[in-house]
Amino acid sequence: MKAVLLTLAFLLELALLAAAGWWGFHLDAGLPVRLLAGIGAPLLIAVVWGVFCSPRAAVQLPAPAKYAVQAACFGAGGLLLAFAGRPLAGTVLVVLWAVNNALLRLLGNPA
Template sequence: MRTPIRALALLLLFLLELAVLVIGARWGWALEAGLPLRLLSAVAVPLLLAALWGVYGSPKARITLPLPARYGFQAAWFVAGGAMLAALAGPLLGGALVAAWAATAALVRATNRPT
């Protein structure tokens, strides 16, 4: 059953996923390297993250992992996003991203139960 809270939590999860892709691009651009490598990294990092998410992390992933493994992959993916954000803007923001994901994912799972 789709409740308004669940719908809002799913929207927030999607926005957090997009934020990790943007953070990956910004992190690639911020590398201390020449312009060609920075440009390549700014494109390649979010593409790699998106490919990994599509194969392992999304609800419609190409490779269906057992539920605990999928949750583990998703946690690692968001922790990587938090680490990139921490490198760019400080550990407080990186930790806030991971905490926002954890709270939202827990809300989605809690609202998935039949009432």
């Protein structure tokens, strides 16, 4: 069960990056702005995740702070999907992350 939840967590992280890219590439703006947002938003989220949330994070945060950063990333991804006209997909992304994260914590997975 734990392996399934960890796999789902990884897939949700990829979906988060895709959501940020989707928002950027679907902005009602010129091509340079869409390219910058479509590449920049996922890159920014990936950097924040890598620095604070990854297993080999450069900055080791206490568990509550790490969960807060994760929640902020997924909340931002959900909002970006909503702004891109996909509010249901944004809600599903955030809810799936929250449920998966809660189940992993119940199984004793470290932050």
